[in-house]
Amino acid sequence: MKERLASMANRLTRDKADTLLLLLAAVMVLAPHFGHLPLWTSAMVCLTLAWRGAITLRGSRLPPIWLLLPVSMLAMGGVYLTFRTLLGREAGVTMLALLLTFKLLEMHARRDLFVVIFLSFFLLLTNFFYSQSILTALVMIATIIVLLSAQITFQLTGAVPPLAARLKLAGRIFLIAAPLGVLLFVGFPRIQGPLWGLPGDAAGGKSGMSDSMSPGSMTSLALSEEVAFRVQFKGAAPPQQQLYWRGPVLSNYDGRAWTRIGRPLYPVAQLRLARQLAWQGASYPYEVTLEPGRRQFLFMLELSEPGASIDSADGAYTDELEQLVRASSDKRLRYTSVAHPNYVAQPGLEPQALERWLQLPQGYNPRTLRYAAQIQALRAERGDDAAIAAVLDMFRKGFEYTLEPGRLGRDEIDEFLFDTRKGFCEHYSGSFVYIMRAAGLPARVVNGYQGGELNPVDGYYTVRQSDAHAWSEVWLGPERGWTRIDPTAAVAPERIRTSLAQTLPQPAPFGLQGLADLARDQTSWLAQMRFGISAMNNAWNQWILDYNPNRQQDFLRELAAAFGDWRLLAGLALCAGLVLLTKYRRTGRAQDPVDTAYRAFCRQLARHGVDKAPDEGPLSLAQRVRQLNLPREKIAAMTGFLELYGALKYGAPAAQNDNPVARLNSLLKQSR
């Protein structure tokens, strides 16, 4: 097989081999796009590439333009029919892929080769709309090297080094370029995009927490191991059971779903709001990197100071203590804030303002309303705390925590509380708030995430979709304000310590309990590997994908703090590089000491008015030296020098017992 390949390579003429290399590069560029191009486009691209390969191997002529033009027009029509537009991202990428493919069939001049290669580079970029993983980056590097090799190949005129040598040269170019590339990546002034409105299809559908809660809305999240966000605490981290990441607050209930009231947005935290928040005790500064999703909620550790500082976006705040970004976006968001777990929130609300957290839909859940009447009586008798404790006590007795609660009927809270008694956080928090409202206590549902997994490798907490959670908030009078009550914790305390899904009994993979233990054990090698990969992905996100203007400023500031002014540092690095370069050049062209001495001697002669002609040898120089008006011993030294130089340079390699170079140099000194 190998021999056959080699003989084939020998049979290929240079032109054919060059074109095949370019085809390979084009395939490497186009292949990652097949995943998202329309099926007919992928098929067309594959067919055309195969056709081009056949043309090259057979050595037949390229198709004429009267054939290419209609075919490409047809393809363009196909793109329009598929996307109903020629603009926009998807249509644009499809057009580009087709353009590159057809351009390969229309290569006549050197210019066309450059067009193909430049198109390939651009198409390589468009692939990042769909994937920016580490693997994509590795494929990108390989593709760049093949593209550069093709470019090198087309510059050669005579001798053609083997493909391996050309690939090596391309790899060397890339390696030399790498430090400069890193420097540019880190230091090149960044502008925050987008520069213009993104086409409508720029945001893909991503799962994430919605801003309403209806039966089953959490279930899809609970089983997803997708990362929701990552957190880095600037100092110590709060204990696990305090990690409540507050998201949308749901205060409307229509008997079926909990939804948000459309609260007015405040530009930044307003003073009026800030006055109603008070905290004491420990504070925890932190930074969150939120994965792209379709919602605009920021998840804040309860309770964070209003007005998180958000990279590259405008924040907004509501009086239900939600933090939002004004424009929902499809990119990763980074924001920082400070959390105070020991807080008092909005104790001074007016009674009429509290009305809206007491409303209930008419004609639902009569049994619950009767039960709530008992709780209200208890509350009037023994206070709010006792009433809450009584409800939680009921949950604790005889309720089961499960992700498969079964379907509930019209009066779902009645059925849940008195019939099925099975459910998870959305059932517990929803029914709890319902009872509280019916008992006359202002209450609401808070959605968000609870917990997070500490990655020991890089110190980041990873919060996954499976950490999604719902809890309740009750307004407990003008001293305590809004207070968090988590009824789920009463039923399944371990939920608060671990994640939603892990709380449930899991079937062991392949029926092997060992594997399940391995996966859950934090110290097993599997967990270590998982942590390592997770840390790598996180570093990739933090430093490559989300390296934005803010990040750049922070990083350069940190550099400045560590090394003094980074400009000075860059200058120093440049100087060091130059010094190294000149040194390298000097050693690169090692000087013959004899030649060095001769050059010095010629400079001396020039001072006496004897300029050596380029074609003049030492003997004719000696003749001119003898006519100089100089002391005799000096002339003797000079002619002696020239004779010795001539003997060393042109004489037979005599076995000198003394060091001729030393003698030459001493003569040089005497003739000075």
Add this chain to the structure above:
Amino acid sequence: MLAPVRRMLDRWLFQLKARETGEVLLVMRRVFILPTKPGMSFVSLLLIMLIGSVNYNLGLGFVLTFFTGSCAIVDMYLTAKNMAFLRLVPGRAQPVFAGDEAQFELLVHNDTPRDRYALWLGFQDEGEPRQSIDVASRSSAAVVLSRPTTERGWLAAPRVRLFTRFPLGLFGAWSYWQPDLKVLAYPQPEVAPPPLPTTGAAREDGYGTVGLDNFSGIRNYQPGDPMRHLAWRQIARLHPADGGNLVSKHFEGGAVSDLLLDLKALPPLLDLELRLSRLTAWVLEAERRALPYALHVGHREIAQGLGEAHCAECLRALALYGKEGA
């Protein structure tokens, strides 16, 4: 307006000299570099890629843009290195007849450990260089550049431009070299010259001299026999190893006389160049017929003789008649 700038650039930046004796080492100072047209397009491509990365916030897009941009900068460095530290040595230059192509041989030595590829060479005034060579490390390559001659006399090699785009073609590095090389152009021989001006008077010692007109047989080769008198048919019959011998055709009879080619003897009404052309044609004719001849051109008097060296001397005297450096 542009001409003085151009002159200043030539003198100060490109350091063009009228003549560079000996060999020339292309130090970095002598290598100039600018982006090529594809290089300029590549810059626009990088710009578009950068804007795309900013607009769509593509972290990896920035990586791609900056790394390919750096590759272009590395290409600039490598292109300059592909040219720098080559040693240029003038080669041989054979005389030609005016109107023929003068061939200038140039040697490019590469004393460095790096192979050089795709070096283009050409005369500066001819625009795009037309010949390309590769020079492997620690070796040399020769290239022959030709240029048509129009008149007799010395033709100095025009300034040579070396050019390379290797490895990526985004930058073009070039260098100038004025090789110290000249070609002698003999006068163009007249196409249909009159017969040789033989005097017709036989010399006193002309008895029994070898004639040229009638073939009379073959004899063993003697040093000095003209090449065209070798009897190839006979020589070819036997291999020298099998006792074969070089044999010459033997002629006898015919007029043997003094053949004097004198410029003054030609009608002065004729154009000087035409007279020189005629003499050239006669020199060649006499040489072809192996007639010993003498040549008088102006003050230059070349005694009677025959053979390649004699011919070259005569032609040279004709070529340089009335020219500087004669």
